[in-house]
Amino acid sequence: xxxxxxPAPALAVLALGAWQALCMTVYRGKGYLLPSPLDVxxxxxxxxxxxxxxxxxxxxxxxxxxxxxxxxxIALAAAMSQxxxxxxxxxxxxxxxxxxxxxxxxxxxxxxxxxxERSVVLIALIMALFPIVNNTLLGLRSTPVQLLELFAxxxxxxxxxxxxxxLPAALPHTLAGLRISAGLSVIGAIVGEFIxxxxxxxxxxxxxIVFAQGRMDTALLFAEVIAATMLGFALFAAASGAGxxxxxxxxxxxx
Numbered sequence: 001x002x003x004x005x006x007p008a009p010a011l012a013v014l015a016l017g018a019w020q021a022l023c024m025t026v027y028r029g030k031g032y033l034l035p036s037p038l039d040v041x042x043x044x045x046x047x048x049x050x051x052x053x054x055x056x057x058x059x060x061x062x063x064x065x066x067x068x069x070x071x072x073x074i075a076l077a078a079a080m081s082q083x084x085x086x087x088x089x090x091x092x093x094x095x096x097x098x099x100x101x102x103x104x105x106x107x108x109x110x111x112x113x114x115x116x117e118r119s120v121v122l123i124a125l126i127m128a129l130f131p132i133v134n135n136t137l138l139g140l141r142s143t144p145v146q147l148l149e150l151f152a153x154x155x156x157x158x159x160x161x162x163x164x165x166x167l168p169a170a171l172p173h174t175l176a177g178l179r180i181s182a183g184l185s186v187i188g189a190i191v192g193e194f195i196x197x198x199x200x201x202x203x204x205x206x207x208x209i210v211f212a213q214g215r216m217d218t219a220l221l222f223a224e225v226i227a228a229t230m231l232g233f234a235l236f237a238a239a240s241g242a243g244x245x246x247x248x249x250x251x252x253x254x255x
């Protein structure tokens with residue numbers, strides 16, 4: 001069991017060692033370009049209260065955007081799976097949300113909604129929406145034909161077939177989309193905070209990254225980037241853990 005989990009920590013130790021070696025050789029005396037791991041750890045310890053408050057703000061915005069994206073995405077996919085006309089009308093616009101650069105759209109959202117957390121939540125929602133819609137729709141369209149014919153043979157109604165067959169069959173695909181969107185919601189929150197960063201010194205990690213960059217506090221900047229990365233990883237791990245609990249007794253991907 002230990003050997004199963006050993007490679008990831010070992011790789012992290014090797015990466016830290018390579019980082020420290022670079023700081024002692026190529027970037028020696030250039031901490032403003034690449035601070036050492038110890039400098040970053042010291043900056044994190046000295047600004048623990050700031051990092052904790054910023055991380056909690058970003059987490060709240062990301063989770064709100066994520067939950068709204070999950071509810072809206074699953075509802076849209078369910079509606080599109082029931083009517084091809086509705087799918088042809090709505091799916092191209094879902095694709096547009098994915099293809100239009102959110103950095104280009106974010107200033108418009110802030111302009112319309114204001115320099116507040118609501119804008120950040122909307123940007124996080126936009127970032128997280130498409131994988132949920134796409135994967136859920138794929139799952140709903142991939143229900144085994146034999147099972148659909150069996151339900152039809154027993155004269156099961158369309159609504160009952162959808163609830164008892166299509167939705168459970170689509171669950172692995174939906175959970176895959178939710179795992180992808182967990183990290184994307186954090187990215188969306190950070191991007192939104194970049195946009196509103198000039199107007200709120202007490203904001204989330206994205207705001208603090210903007211201020212640390214302006215002060216050329218590279219060690220703190222690294223600490224904030226690592227905190228944002230760990231935040232995205234934590235949301236991904238939570239979504240993966242929930243998926244394992246839901247699938248562990250019946251689906252091959254977990255069993």
